[in-house]
Amino acid sequence: MTPAHHLDHSTILAYAAGTLDEAIGLVVASHLAWCPQCRTAVRAAEALGGGLLDQLPAAAVSENCRARTMAMLQGASLHRFPAPAVADAAVPGPLARLLSVAxxxxxxxxxxxxxxxxxxxxxxxxxxxxxxxxxxxxxxxxxxxxxxxxxxxxxxxxxxxxxxxxxxxxxxxxxxxxxxxxxxxxxxxxxxxxxxxxxxxxxxxxxxxxxxxxxxx
Ligand SMILES: [Zn+2]
The missing domain is CATH 2.60.120.10 (Jelly Rolls)
Incomplete structure (x- = not known):
């Protein structure tokens, strides 16, 4: 599938920053499951966000906070997007997970x-x-x-x-x-x-x- 109409840049940035509301986030994630072009744009926005974080001055945190953060990173998945195998399914993966019917x-x-x-x-x-x-x-x-x-x-x-x-x-x-x-x-x-x-x-x-x-x- 090659969509012709895509997400707005501001929506891509907000999704990458994790600031979208649940409602719009669901529709955005569903389009991303079908759209390689917007997935690439999200990855670029995430890299940009990472670069900005890198430039922030370091701040001291407690040993407990550091340990919890490192544990969360260990458990985090690198695969935020549904697998491309579902790209042509009748319903995109993020939506299918909310449905009780096939x-x-x-x-x-x-x-x-x-x-x-x-x-x-x-x-x-x-x-x-x-x-x-x-x-x-x-x-x-x-x-x-x-x-x-x-x-x-x-x-x-x-x-x-x-x-x-x-x-x-x-x-x-x-x-x-x-x-x-x-x-x-x-x-x-x-x-x-x-x-x-x-x-x-x-x-x-x-x-x-x-x-x-x-x-x-
Ligand atoms: Zn798109």
Missing amino acids: NLDDLPWKKKAPGVAMYDFKLSPTAKGQVKLLRIGPGRAVPEHGHGGEEVTLILGGAYRDHIGRFGRGDVADLDEDIEHKPVAEAGEDCICLVAIERPTRFKSIAARLMQPLVGI
């Missing part, structure tokens, strides 16, 4: 609007954002909306188009709060997206705002 069709999808169904993930209580699977029927549109925060979407199946372009399987739409868009699923098959939202989405039209509590994004 097939996305078997999830308890909730119908939210004509042609639109959704599945909500339960994250840990400290998570600030939300993660959902969205299934948009062929030719169906999600109402035009802004985000009020970052929204990162990974396409798992099918494709959609908006004013930015065509997003197909493996592509990621990494949108900041200034971008408004109206995705329309392509004809032929459902478009299934994994969506992380930092804060609730802000729909533009009054009709869409009224629908928002029903759609839940």
Whole structure:
């Protein structure tokens, strides 16, 4: 798989620094499982971070702190990314680990609007954002909306188009709060997206705002 749309540089840096929220971190890790280009970018960002740490002046720590840190390093894995062997699996590894079913069709999808169904993930209580699977029927549109925060979407199946372009399987739409868009699923098959939202989405039209509590994004 060779995705055409990738993560933003600021998202890559935040992931490498370990500062992304659980919700967006899940979608980012899922794209990384499928995208060698972004994996390379994360490794470069991690090397940059390591270089910056190296330049910090040394600080004395207690013997106990030093021993605990060295023990953690001994136990750390160098393999943060899922093995490339899963690169073409139906669902990327980081997402598959959260699912209790082998097939996305078997999830308890909730119908939210004509042609639109959704599945909500339960994250840990400290998570600030939300993660959902969205299934948009062929030719169906999600109402035009802004985000009020970052929204990162990974396409798992099918494709959609908006004013930015065509997003197909493996592509990621990494949108900041200034971008408004109206995705329309392509004809032929459902478009299934994994969506992380930092804060609730802000729909533009009054009709869409009224629908928002029903759609839940
Ligand atoms: Zn990528």
